[in-house]
């Protein structure tokens with residue numbers, strides 16, 4: 001036993017990551033999407049999410065909400081949200097690799113329960129977990145050629161779930177986009193555009209994927 005008590009692997013009292021158990025107020029569970037819907041996936045809960053117990057409720061989450069509402073896509077009805085790790089890291093540090101590995105087990109289960117067709121990967125970390133290493137801008141350009149999510153690109157913990165999803169849904173898409181926080185949103189990307197413009201274009205691509213009936 002450590003200072004944080006016995007490790008529990010049950011979803012509602014998970015204590016697999018001692019540092020995150022110490023820094024969290026509560027576990028922030030994903031919000032489901034309808035089968036075949038869109039799931040936005042970020043890195044980890046921030047302060048507001050940790051307080052309220054719901055993902056994407058801070059300013060950055062509201063920005064994403066507003067972008068999707070323009071296309072008639074509403075949270076809880078048409079799209080859901082999740083994070084790579086469910087517990088808030090202290091001072092918003094990046095999650096460690098073992099924490100990511102631990103929590104991806106939960107995310108795999110969630111993906112299979114909810115069967116999203118489009119994963120909107122918000123920020124570099126979520127993008128690399130599903131699409132492999134590489135700069136965000138490179139992944140964005142690649143997604144414009146083909147947004148089909150390939151299991152081989154994802155971290156090993158996710159591959160089986162992605163293969164099963166492809167079988168269930170006749171294809172799954174992944175669309176990376178920049179983080180919607182004010183700081184990231186207003187910087188310039190390598191092509192000279194502000195990241196906000198690129199983010200808006202990626203949301204449009206995600207909506208096109210959602211409306212398409214099969215993978216091409």
Ligand code: SF4
Pocket residue numbers: 014015016017018020021027085086087099102103106
């Ligand atoms: S981050 Fe995920 S795996 Fe780690 S303690 Fe929280 S719920 Fe459990």
